[in-house]
Amino acid sequence: MTTRTHSPQHAALHTTMLTLRLAIADLDSASAWSRLFDVAARHPGRGVNDVLLIARQRPDATDLATYARWRERGAHVRRAERGMALLQPLDDTGDSFDVVTVFDVTQTNAPPSPRPPVHDLVPVMAALAAMAERAGLTVRLRRGLSTPVAAEGDRLDLAAHLPISATAGHLVQRLAQRLLPAGPAREARAAGVAHVVARRFGLQPPEATALVRWRDELDPAAVDRAVVHTVTAVITHADALTARLRRALSRPAATAPRPTPRPGAPVSTQRRPDRVAAPGLPVPAQRRPGRVAAPERDALYAVNAAAAAFYAAQLPTSRPAAAYLRSRGIAEAAEPGGGWQLGVAPPQGDALLRHLRALGYSHRVMLDAGLIAASRLHGGALYDVFRDRLIFPIHARDGRIAGFTGRDLSGRSQAKFYNTPETAVFRKSELLHGLAPQLRDQGTPTQFLVVEGPTDAIAAHLAYRGLAAEGVTTVAVAPCGTAFTAAQFALLAACAAPGTSLIMSFDADSAGTRALERAYPLAVTWPHGRVTGTAPAGCKDIAALLAARGPDEALLDLLAAERPLPLLGVERALAKAFPEGFHADWPEARVRAFRTVAPYLLDAVRHGDVELLVQAAAAQLAVAPHELSAGVAQLYGGDQIGPGSAPPKGPGTAVDHVRKHAGKLPGIAAQRR
Structure with missing residues (x-):
């Protein structure tokens, strides 16, 4: 590759070329490859150089344009924003480039880019299965598989017990492998194509381990060229497969009834990850919480309370739950009268369903509460949403249980935590785990502590209660996920008093850092008292710190690390x-x-x-x-x-x-x- 040394932007071009080489050098792990193909999925139509440079400089970018282009679109780049350098070809040979500076939409006053459409996974899976059949693959669902997918010749078996998003991701990879030309990089390129296509259609991409193995086997002198060629092939084939899939989805659906799929039958109709109607029950329309009548809301709270009591009854006999709580230093939270109402969802598929039905609750109320769902794989059979999980109830402000979050105990689930789906009383962006029980027991606190997850909220409560003797009361809360929203901030502010301070503490990893950066603009506007941040020195999170050091030492470490939030920022x-x-x-x-x-x-x-x-x-x-x-x-x-x-x-x-x-x-x- 040659460059124009006489260009007035020679220094910028040299720097950008160096950035490009560093972007290639970054691709030494599965997470790095996944980040690269996430960029390719969000920026269709961009070439390999753009994708590599975006991944290196601003991997979370969504909508890029030059300063002049933003002006044409009626937007202005904010002052002090630093642009990102991309390469612009100067001719058709691909050997001569110049540098162009672009800015992301988040660096302008333009409204955020619209979110991509959420695809219905059933027709997506059906279209993929049809494409696989046309490519010569026989696709079947099968019970009892120990792996997500098993291939034998032209037969492809998909695990029947996994979510549709996971099995569809593996189907894309096998389809891509069938469509790609033979060669030493075929498996790696198929993994990349599967990742890009899966991200574009809301599927779960397979692990990028094939790409890591392929790169490790390359001649070090030929890595750069091989990576560029492979990423170029991935982008080209992913765009082609995306176009084919969209054309298939745009065709009118057939009106003829489809047979109910059964294990071992070809995949023509597929599972839905969301709830569907049980036999004889229409799918309820999505309704916003404020539009639901009070009796219906009361029924949802009542069935959640009954479910919480059932889960709590399973806790004393669950060895995996006891072991997990001990490992996190919060075994005390499981003791009677602890106030956290922890529980365990049994591994059986319908244990809660049978219990609630015996208490007289209807299937409709259980479905509306998000406690059960219905599978299209088995004729609409109902099953428990939470299975083999440690259960943490999430309370509304008035103390009633609005929903749950469950932590996997089996070690087999790809989702470590799983929340109640959105219901008329549960909207996770508006609720905080641990808030209502602690306010009930302690009243308005001296300080609020925002942490990342429910185990950290319990651990922080156990550590900071050592300050109660000094008249300092702490309420530790956690959002249902890493994002701290404006609604959750307003909820805390409404429960505070003048002088109540706010402490922010997220996990000591890259995800926690990003979560704290997103929460910072909200947190610094806290209207009541000081705003500080702290971190569990030497540990990933507060629960790990509590397990390693005990409550007294953990509290001293957290107090020693506490600093004004603008300083940390x-x-x-x-x-x-x-x-x-x-x-x-x-x-x-x-x-x-x-x-x-x-x-x-x-x-x-x-x-x-x-x-x-x-x-x-x-x-x-x-x-x-x-x-x-x-x-x-x-x-x-x-x-x-x-x-x-x-x-x-x-x-x-x-x-x-x-x-x-x-x-x-x-x-x-x-x-x-």
Whole structure:
């Protein structure tokens, strides 16, 4: 590959080519390959260079365009946003490139990109099975398989007990392998095609281990070229298979009745992962909680309470549950009177169903509560949604049980945690695990602690109760998933009193870091008291810390790690902005540092942590605090944010200047790279 050395953008081109090589070097694990093909799935029509560069620079990007193109679309790129470099071919040979800078929609004032459509998995699976049949494969469902898929010649058996999304992902991979030309990279390319197509249609992609094995076997001198050729082939064949599948789905569905599938029969009609009607019961229309009559809501709360009592009765005899609770340091939560109402869902497929039916509850109420579902594989037979799981009830604000989250105890489920599907009383984005029981027992707390999962909420409660003797009460809560929403934030704020502080603590891994970054813009607007963050030093999460150190030592570690949230935010932002280290002699680096610090400095103004933040950021950059303050003030001295802005006139410190202009920049705290 040659480049134009006489281009005025030669330095940028050289840097981008280096980024491209680093993107290829990144592909040394299954997660890296999965991240790359997630990018390819979100950006159809882009070539191999674009996909590799996006994966390296901004893998979560959804809608990219140049500055001029955003202007044409009526949007503006926000100030201080750093663009992403892509390669633009200068001719048809593919050997000469120039650099083009693009920005993601999240870096502009444009509305978020619309979410991709949610596909009905039944016709998707049926279309894939038909395509596989035409390619010479005989596809059948089969019980008792120890693996998701078993292939023997032209026969392909899919495990009947797995969710449709998982089996469909394996079917895509086998279909792609049949359609691809023979060669040493055939299996690896089929895995990549399956990943891209699966992501586009809401399926669960198979593991990318085939790609890791293939790359490890390459000649080190030929890795770059082989990776580029393979990713190019994956993108090309994935786009072609996507087009074929969409054409198949766009055809009118046949009106003739289909036979009920049975194990061992060809896959012509398939399972649904969501609930369907039992025989004689129509599928209920989706209704928003506010539109459901009070008696219907009361019936859902009542059947949830009965289910919770049934699950709780199974807990004392479950050895896997006891072992898991001990491993997480929260065995005490299972003791009678613990207040957490933990339980166990038996592994039998209809144990809860039979119990609730004996109590007089109708199938309709159980279906509406999301406790049972009906399978199309077995003639609409009903089965329990939660099986072989440790159950954590999730309460509404009034203390009634709105739904459940269950942690797998079998070790065989691909979903470690599973929530009640959305119902008239359960919307996971509006509920917090642990909130109602602790408020009932403790009243309005001194501080709220937001953690990532239900086991961490229990562990944090056990650790922080050591502060009760000092008059400090803590309520630890967890969202049903890693995303902390505006509705959950408002719920906490409504339950707080003046002076109630907020502590944020997510897992010490990449997912927890992303969750904290997403929660930060909400958390710093907490209206009642201080906002801080803490982390379980040396452990993945608070439950692991509690199990390893005990409640007293765990509490001391968490208190020692607690710092104002803007300080934690600016540390992460600076580390992300300067992964190779900060070079104070570079003017561009200094401007970027000042722009990175400024939003967090404005957040610190709100909570009185300005001087502390300036000291911490200056120490991280190895510059004098007054130099950092002056640099931030210079950026905000005029109407424009950028290098060359005039410094503030007249007396006053940089801190005073930021305080003065904080009201003029209401959106700056949300500007994140």
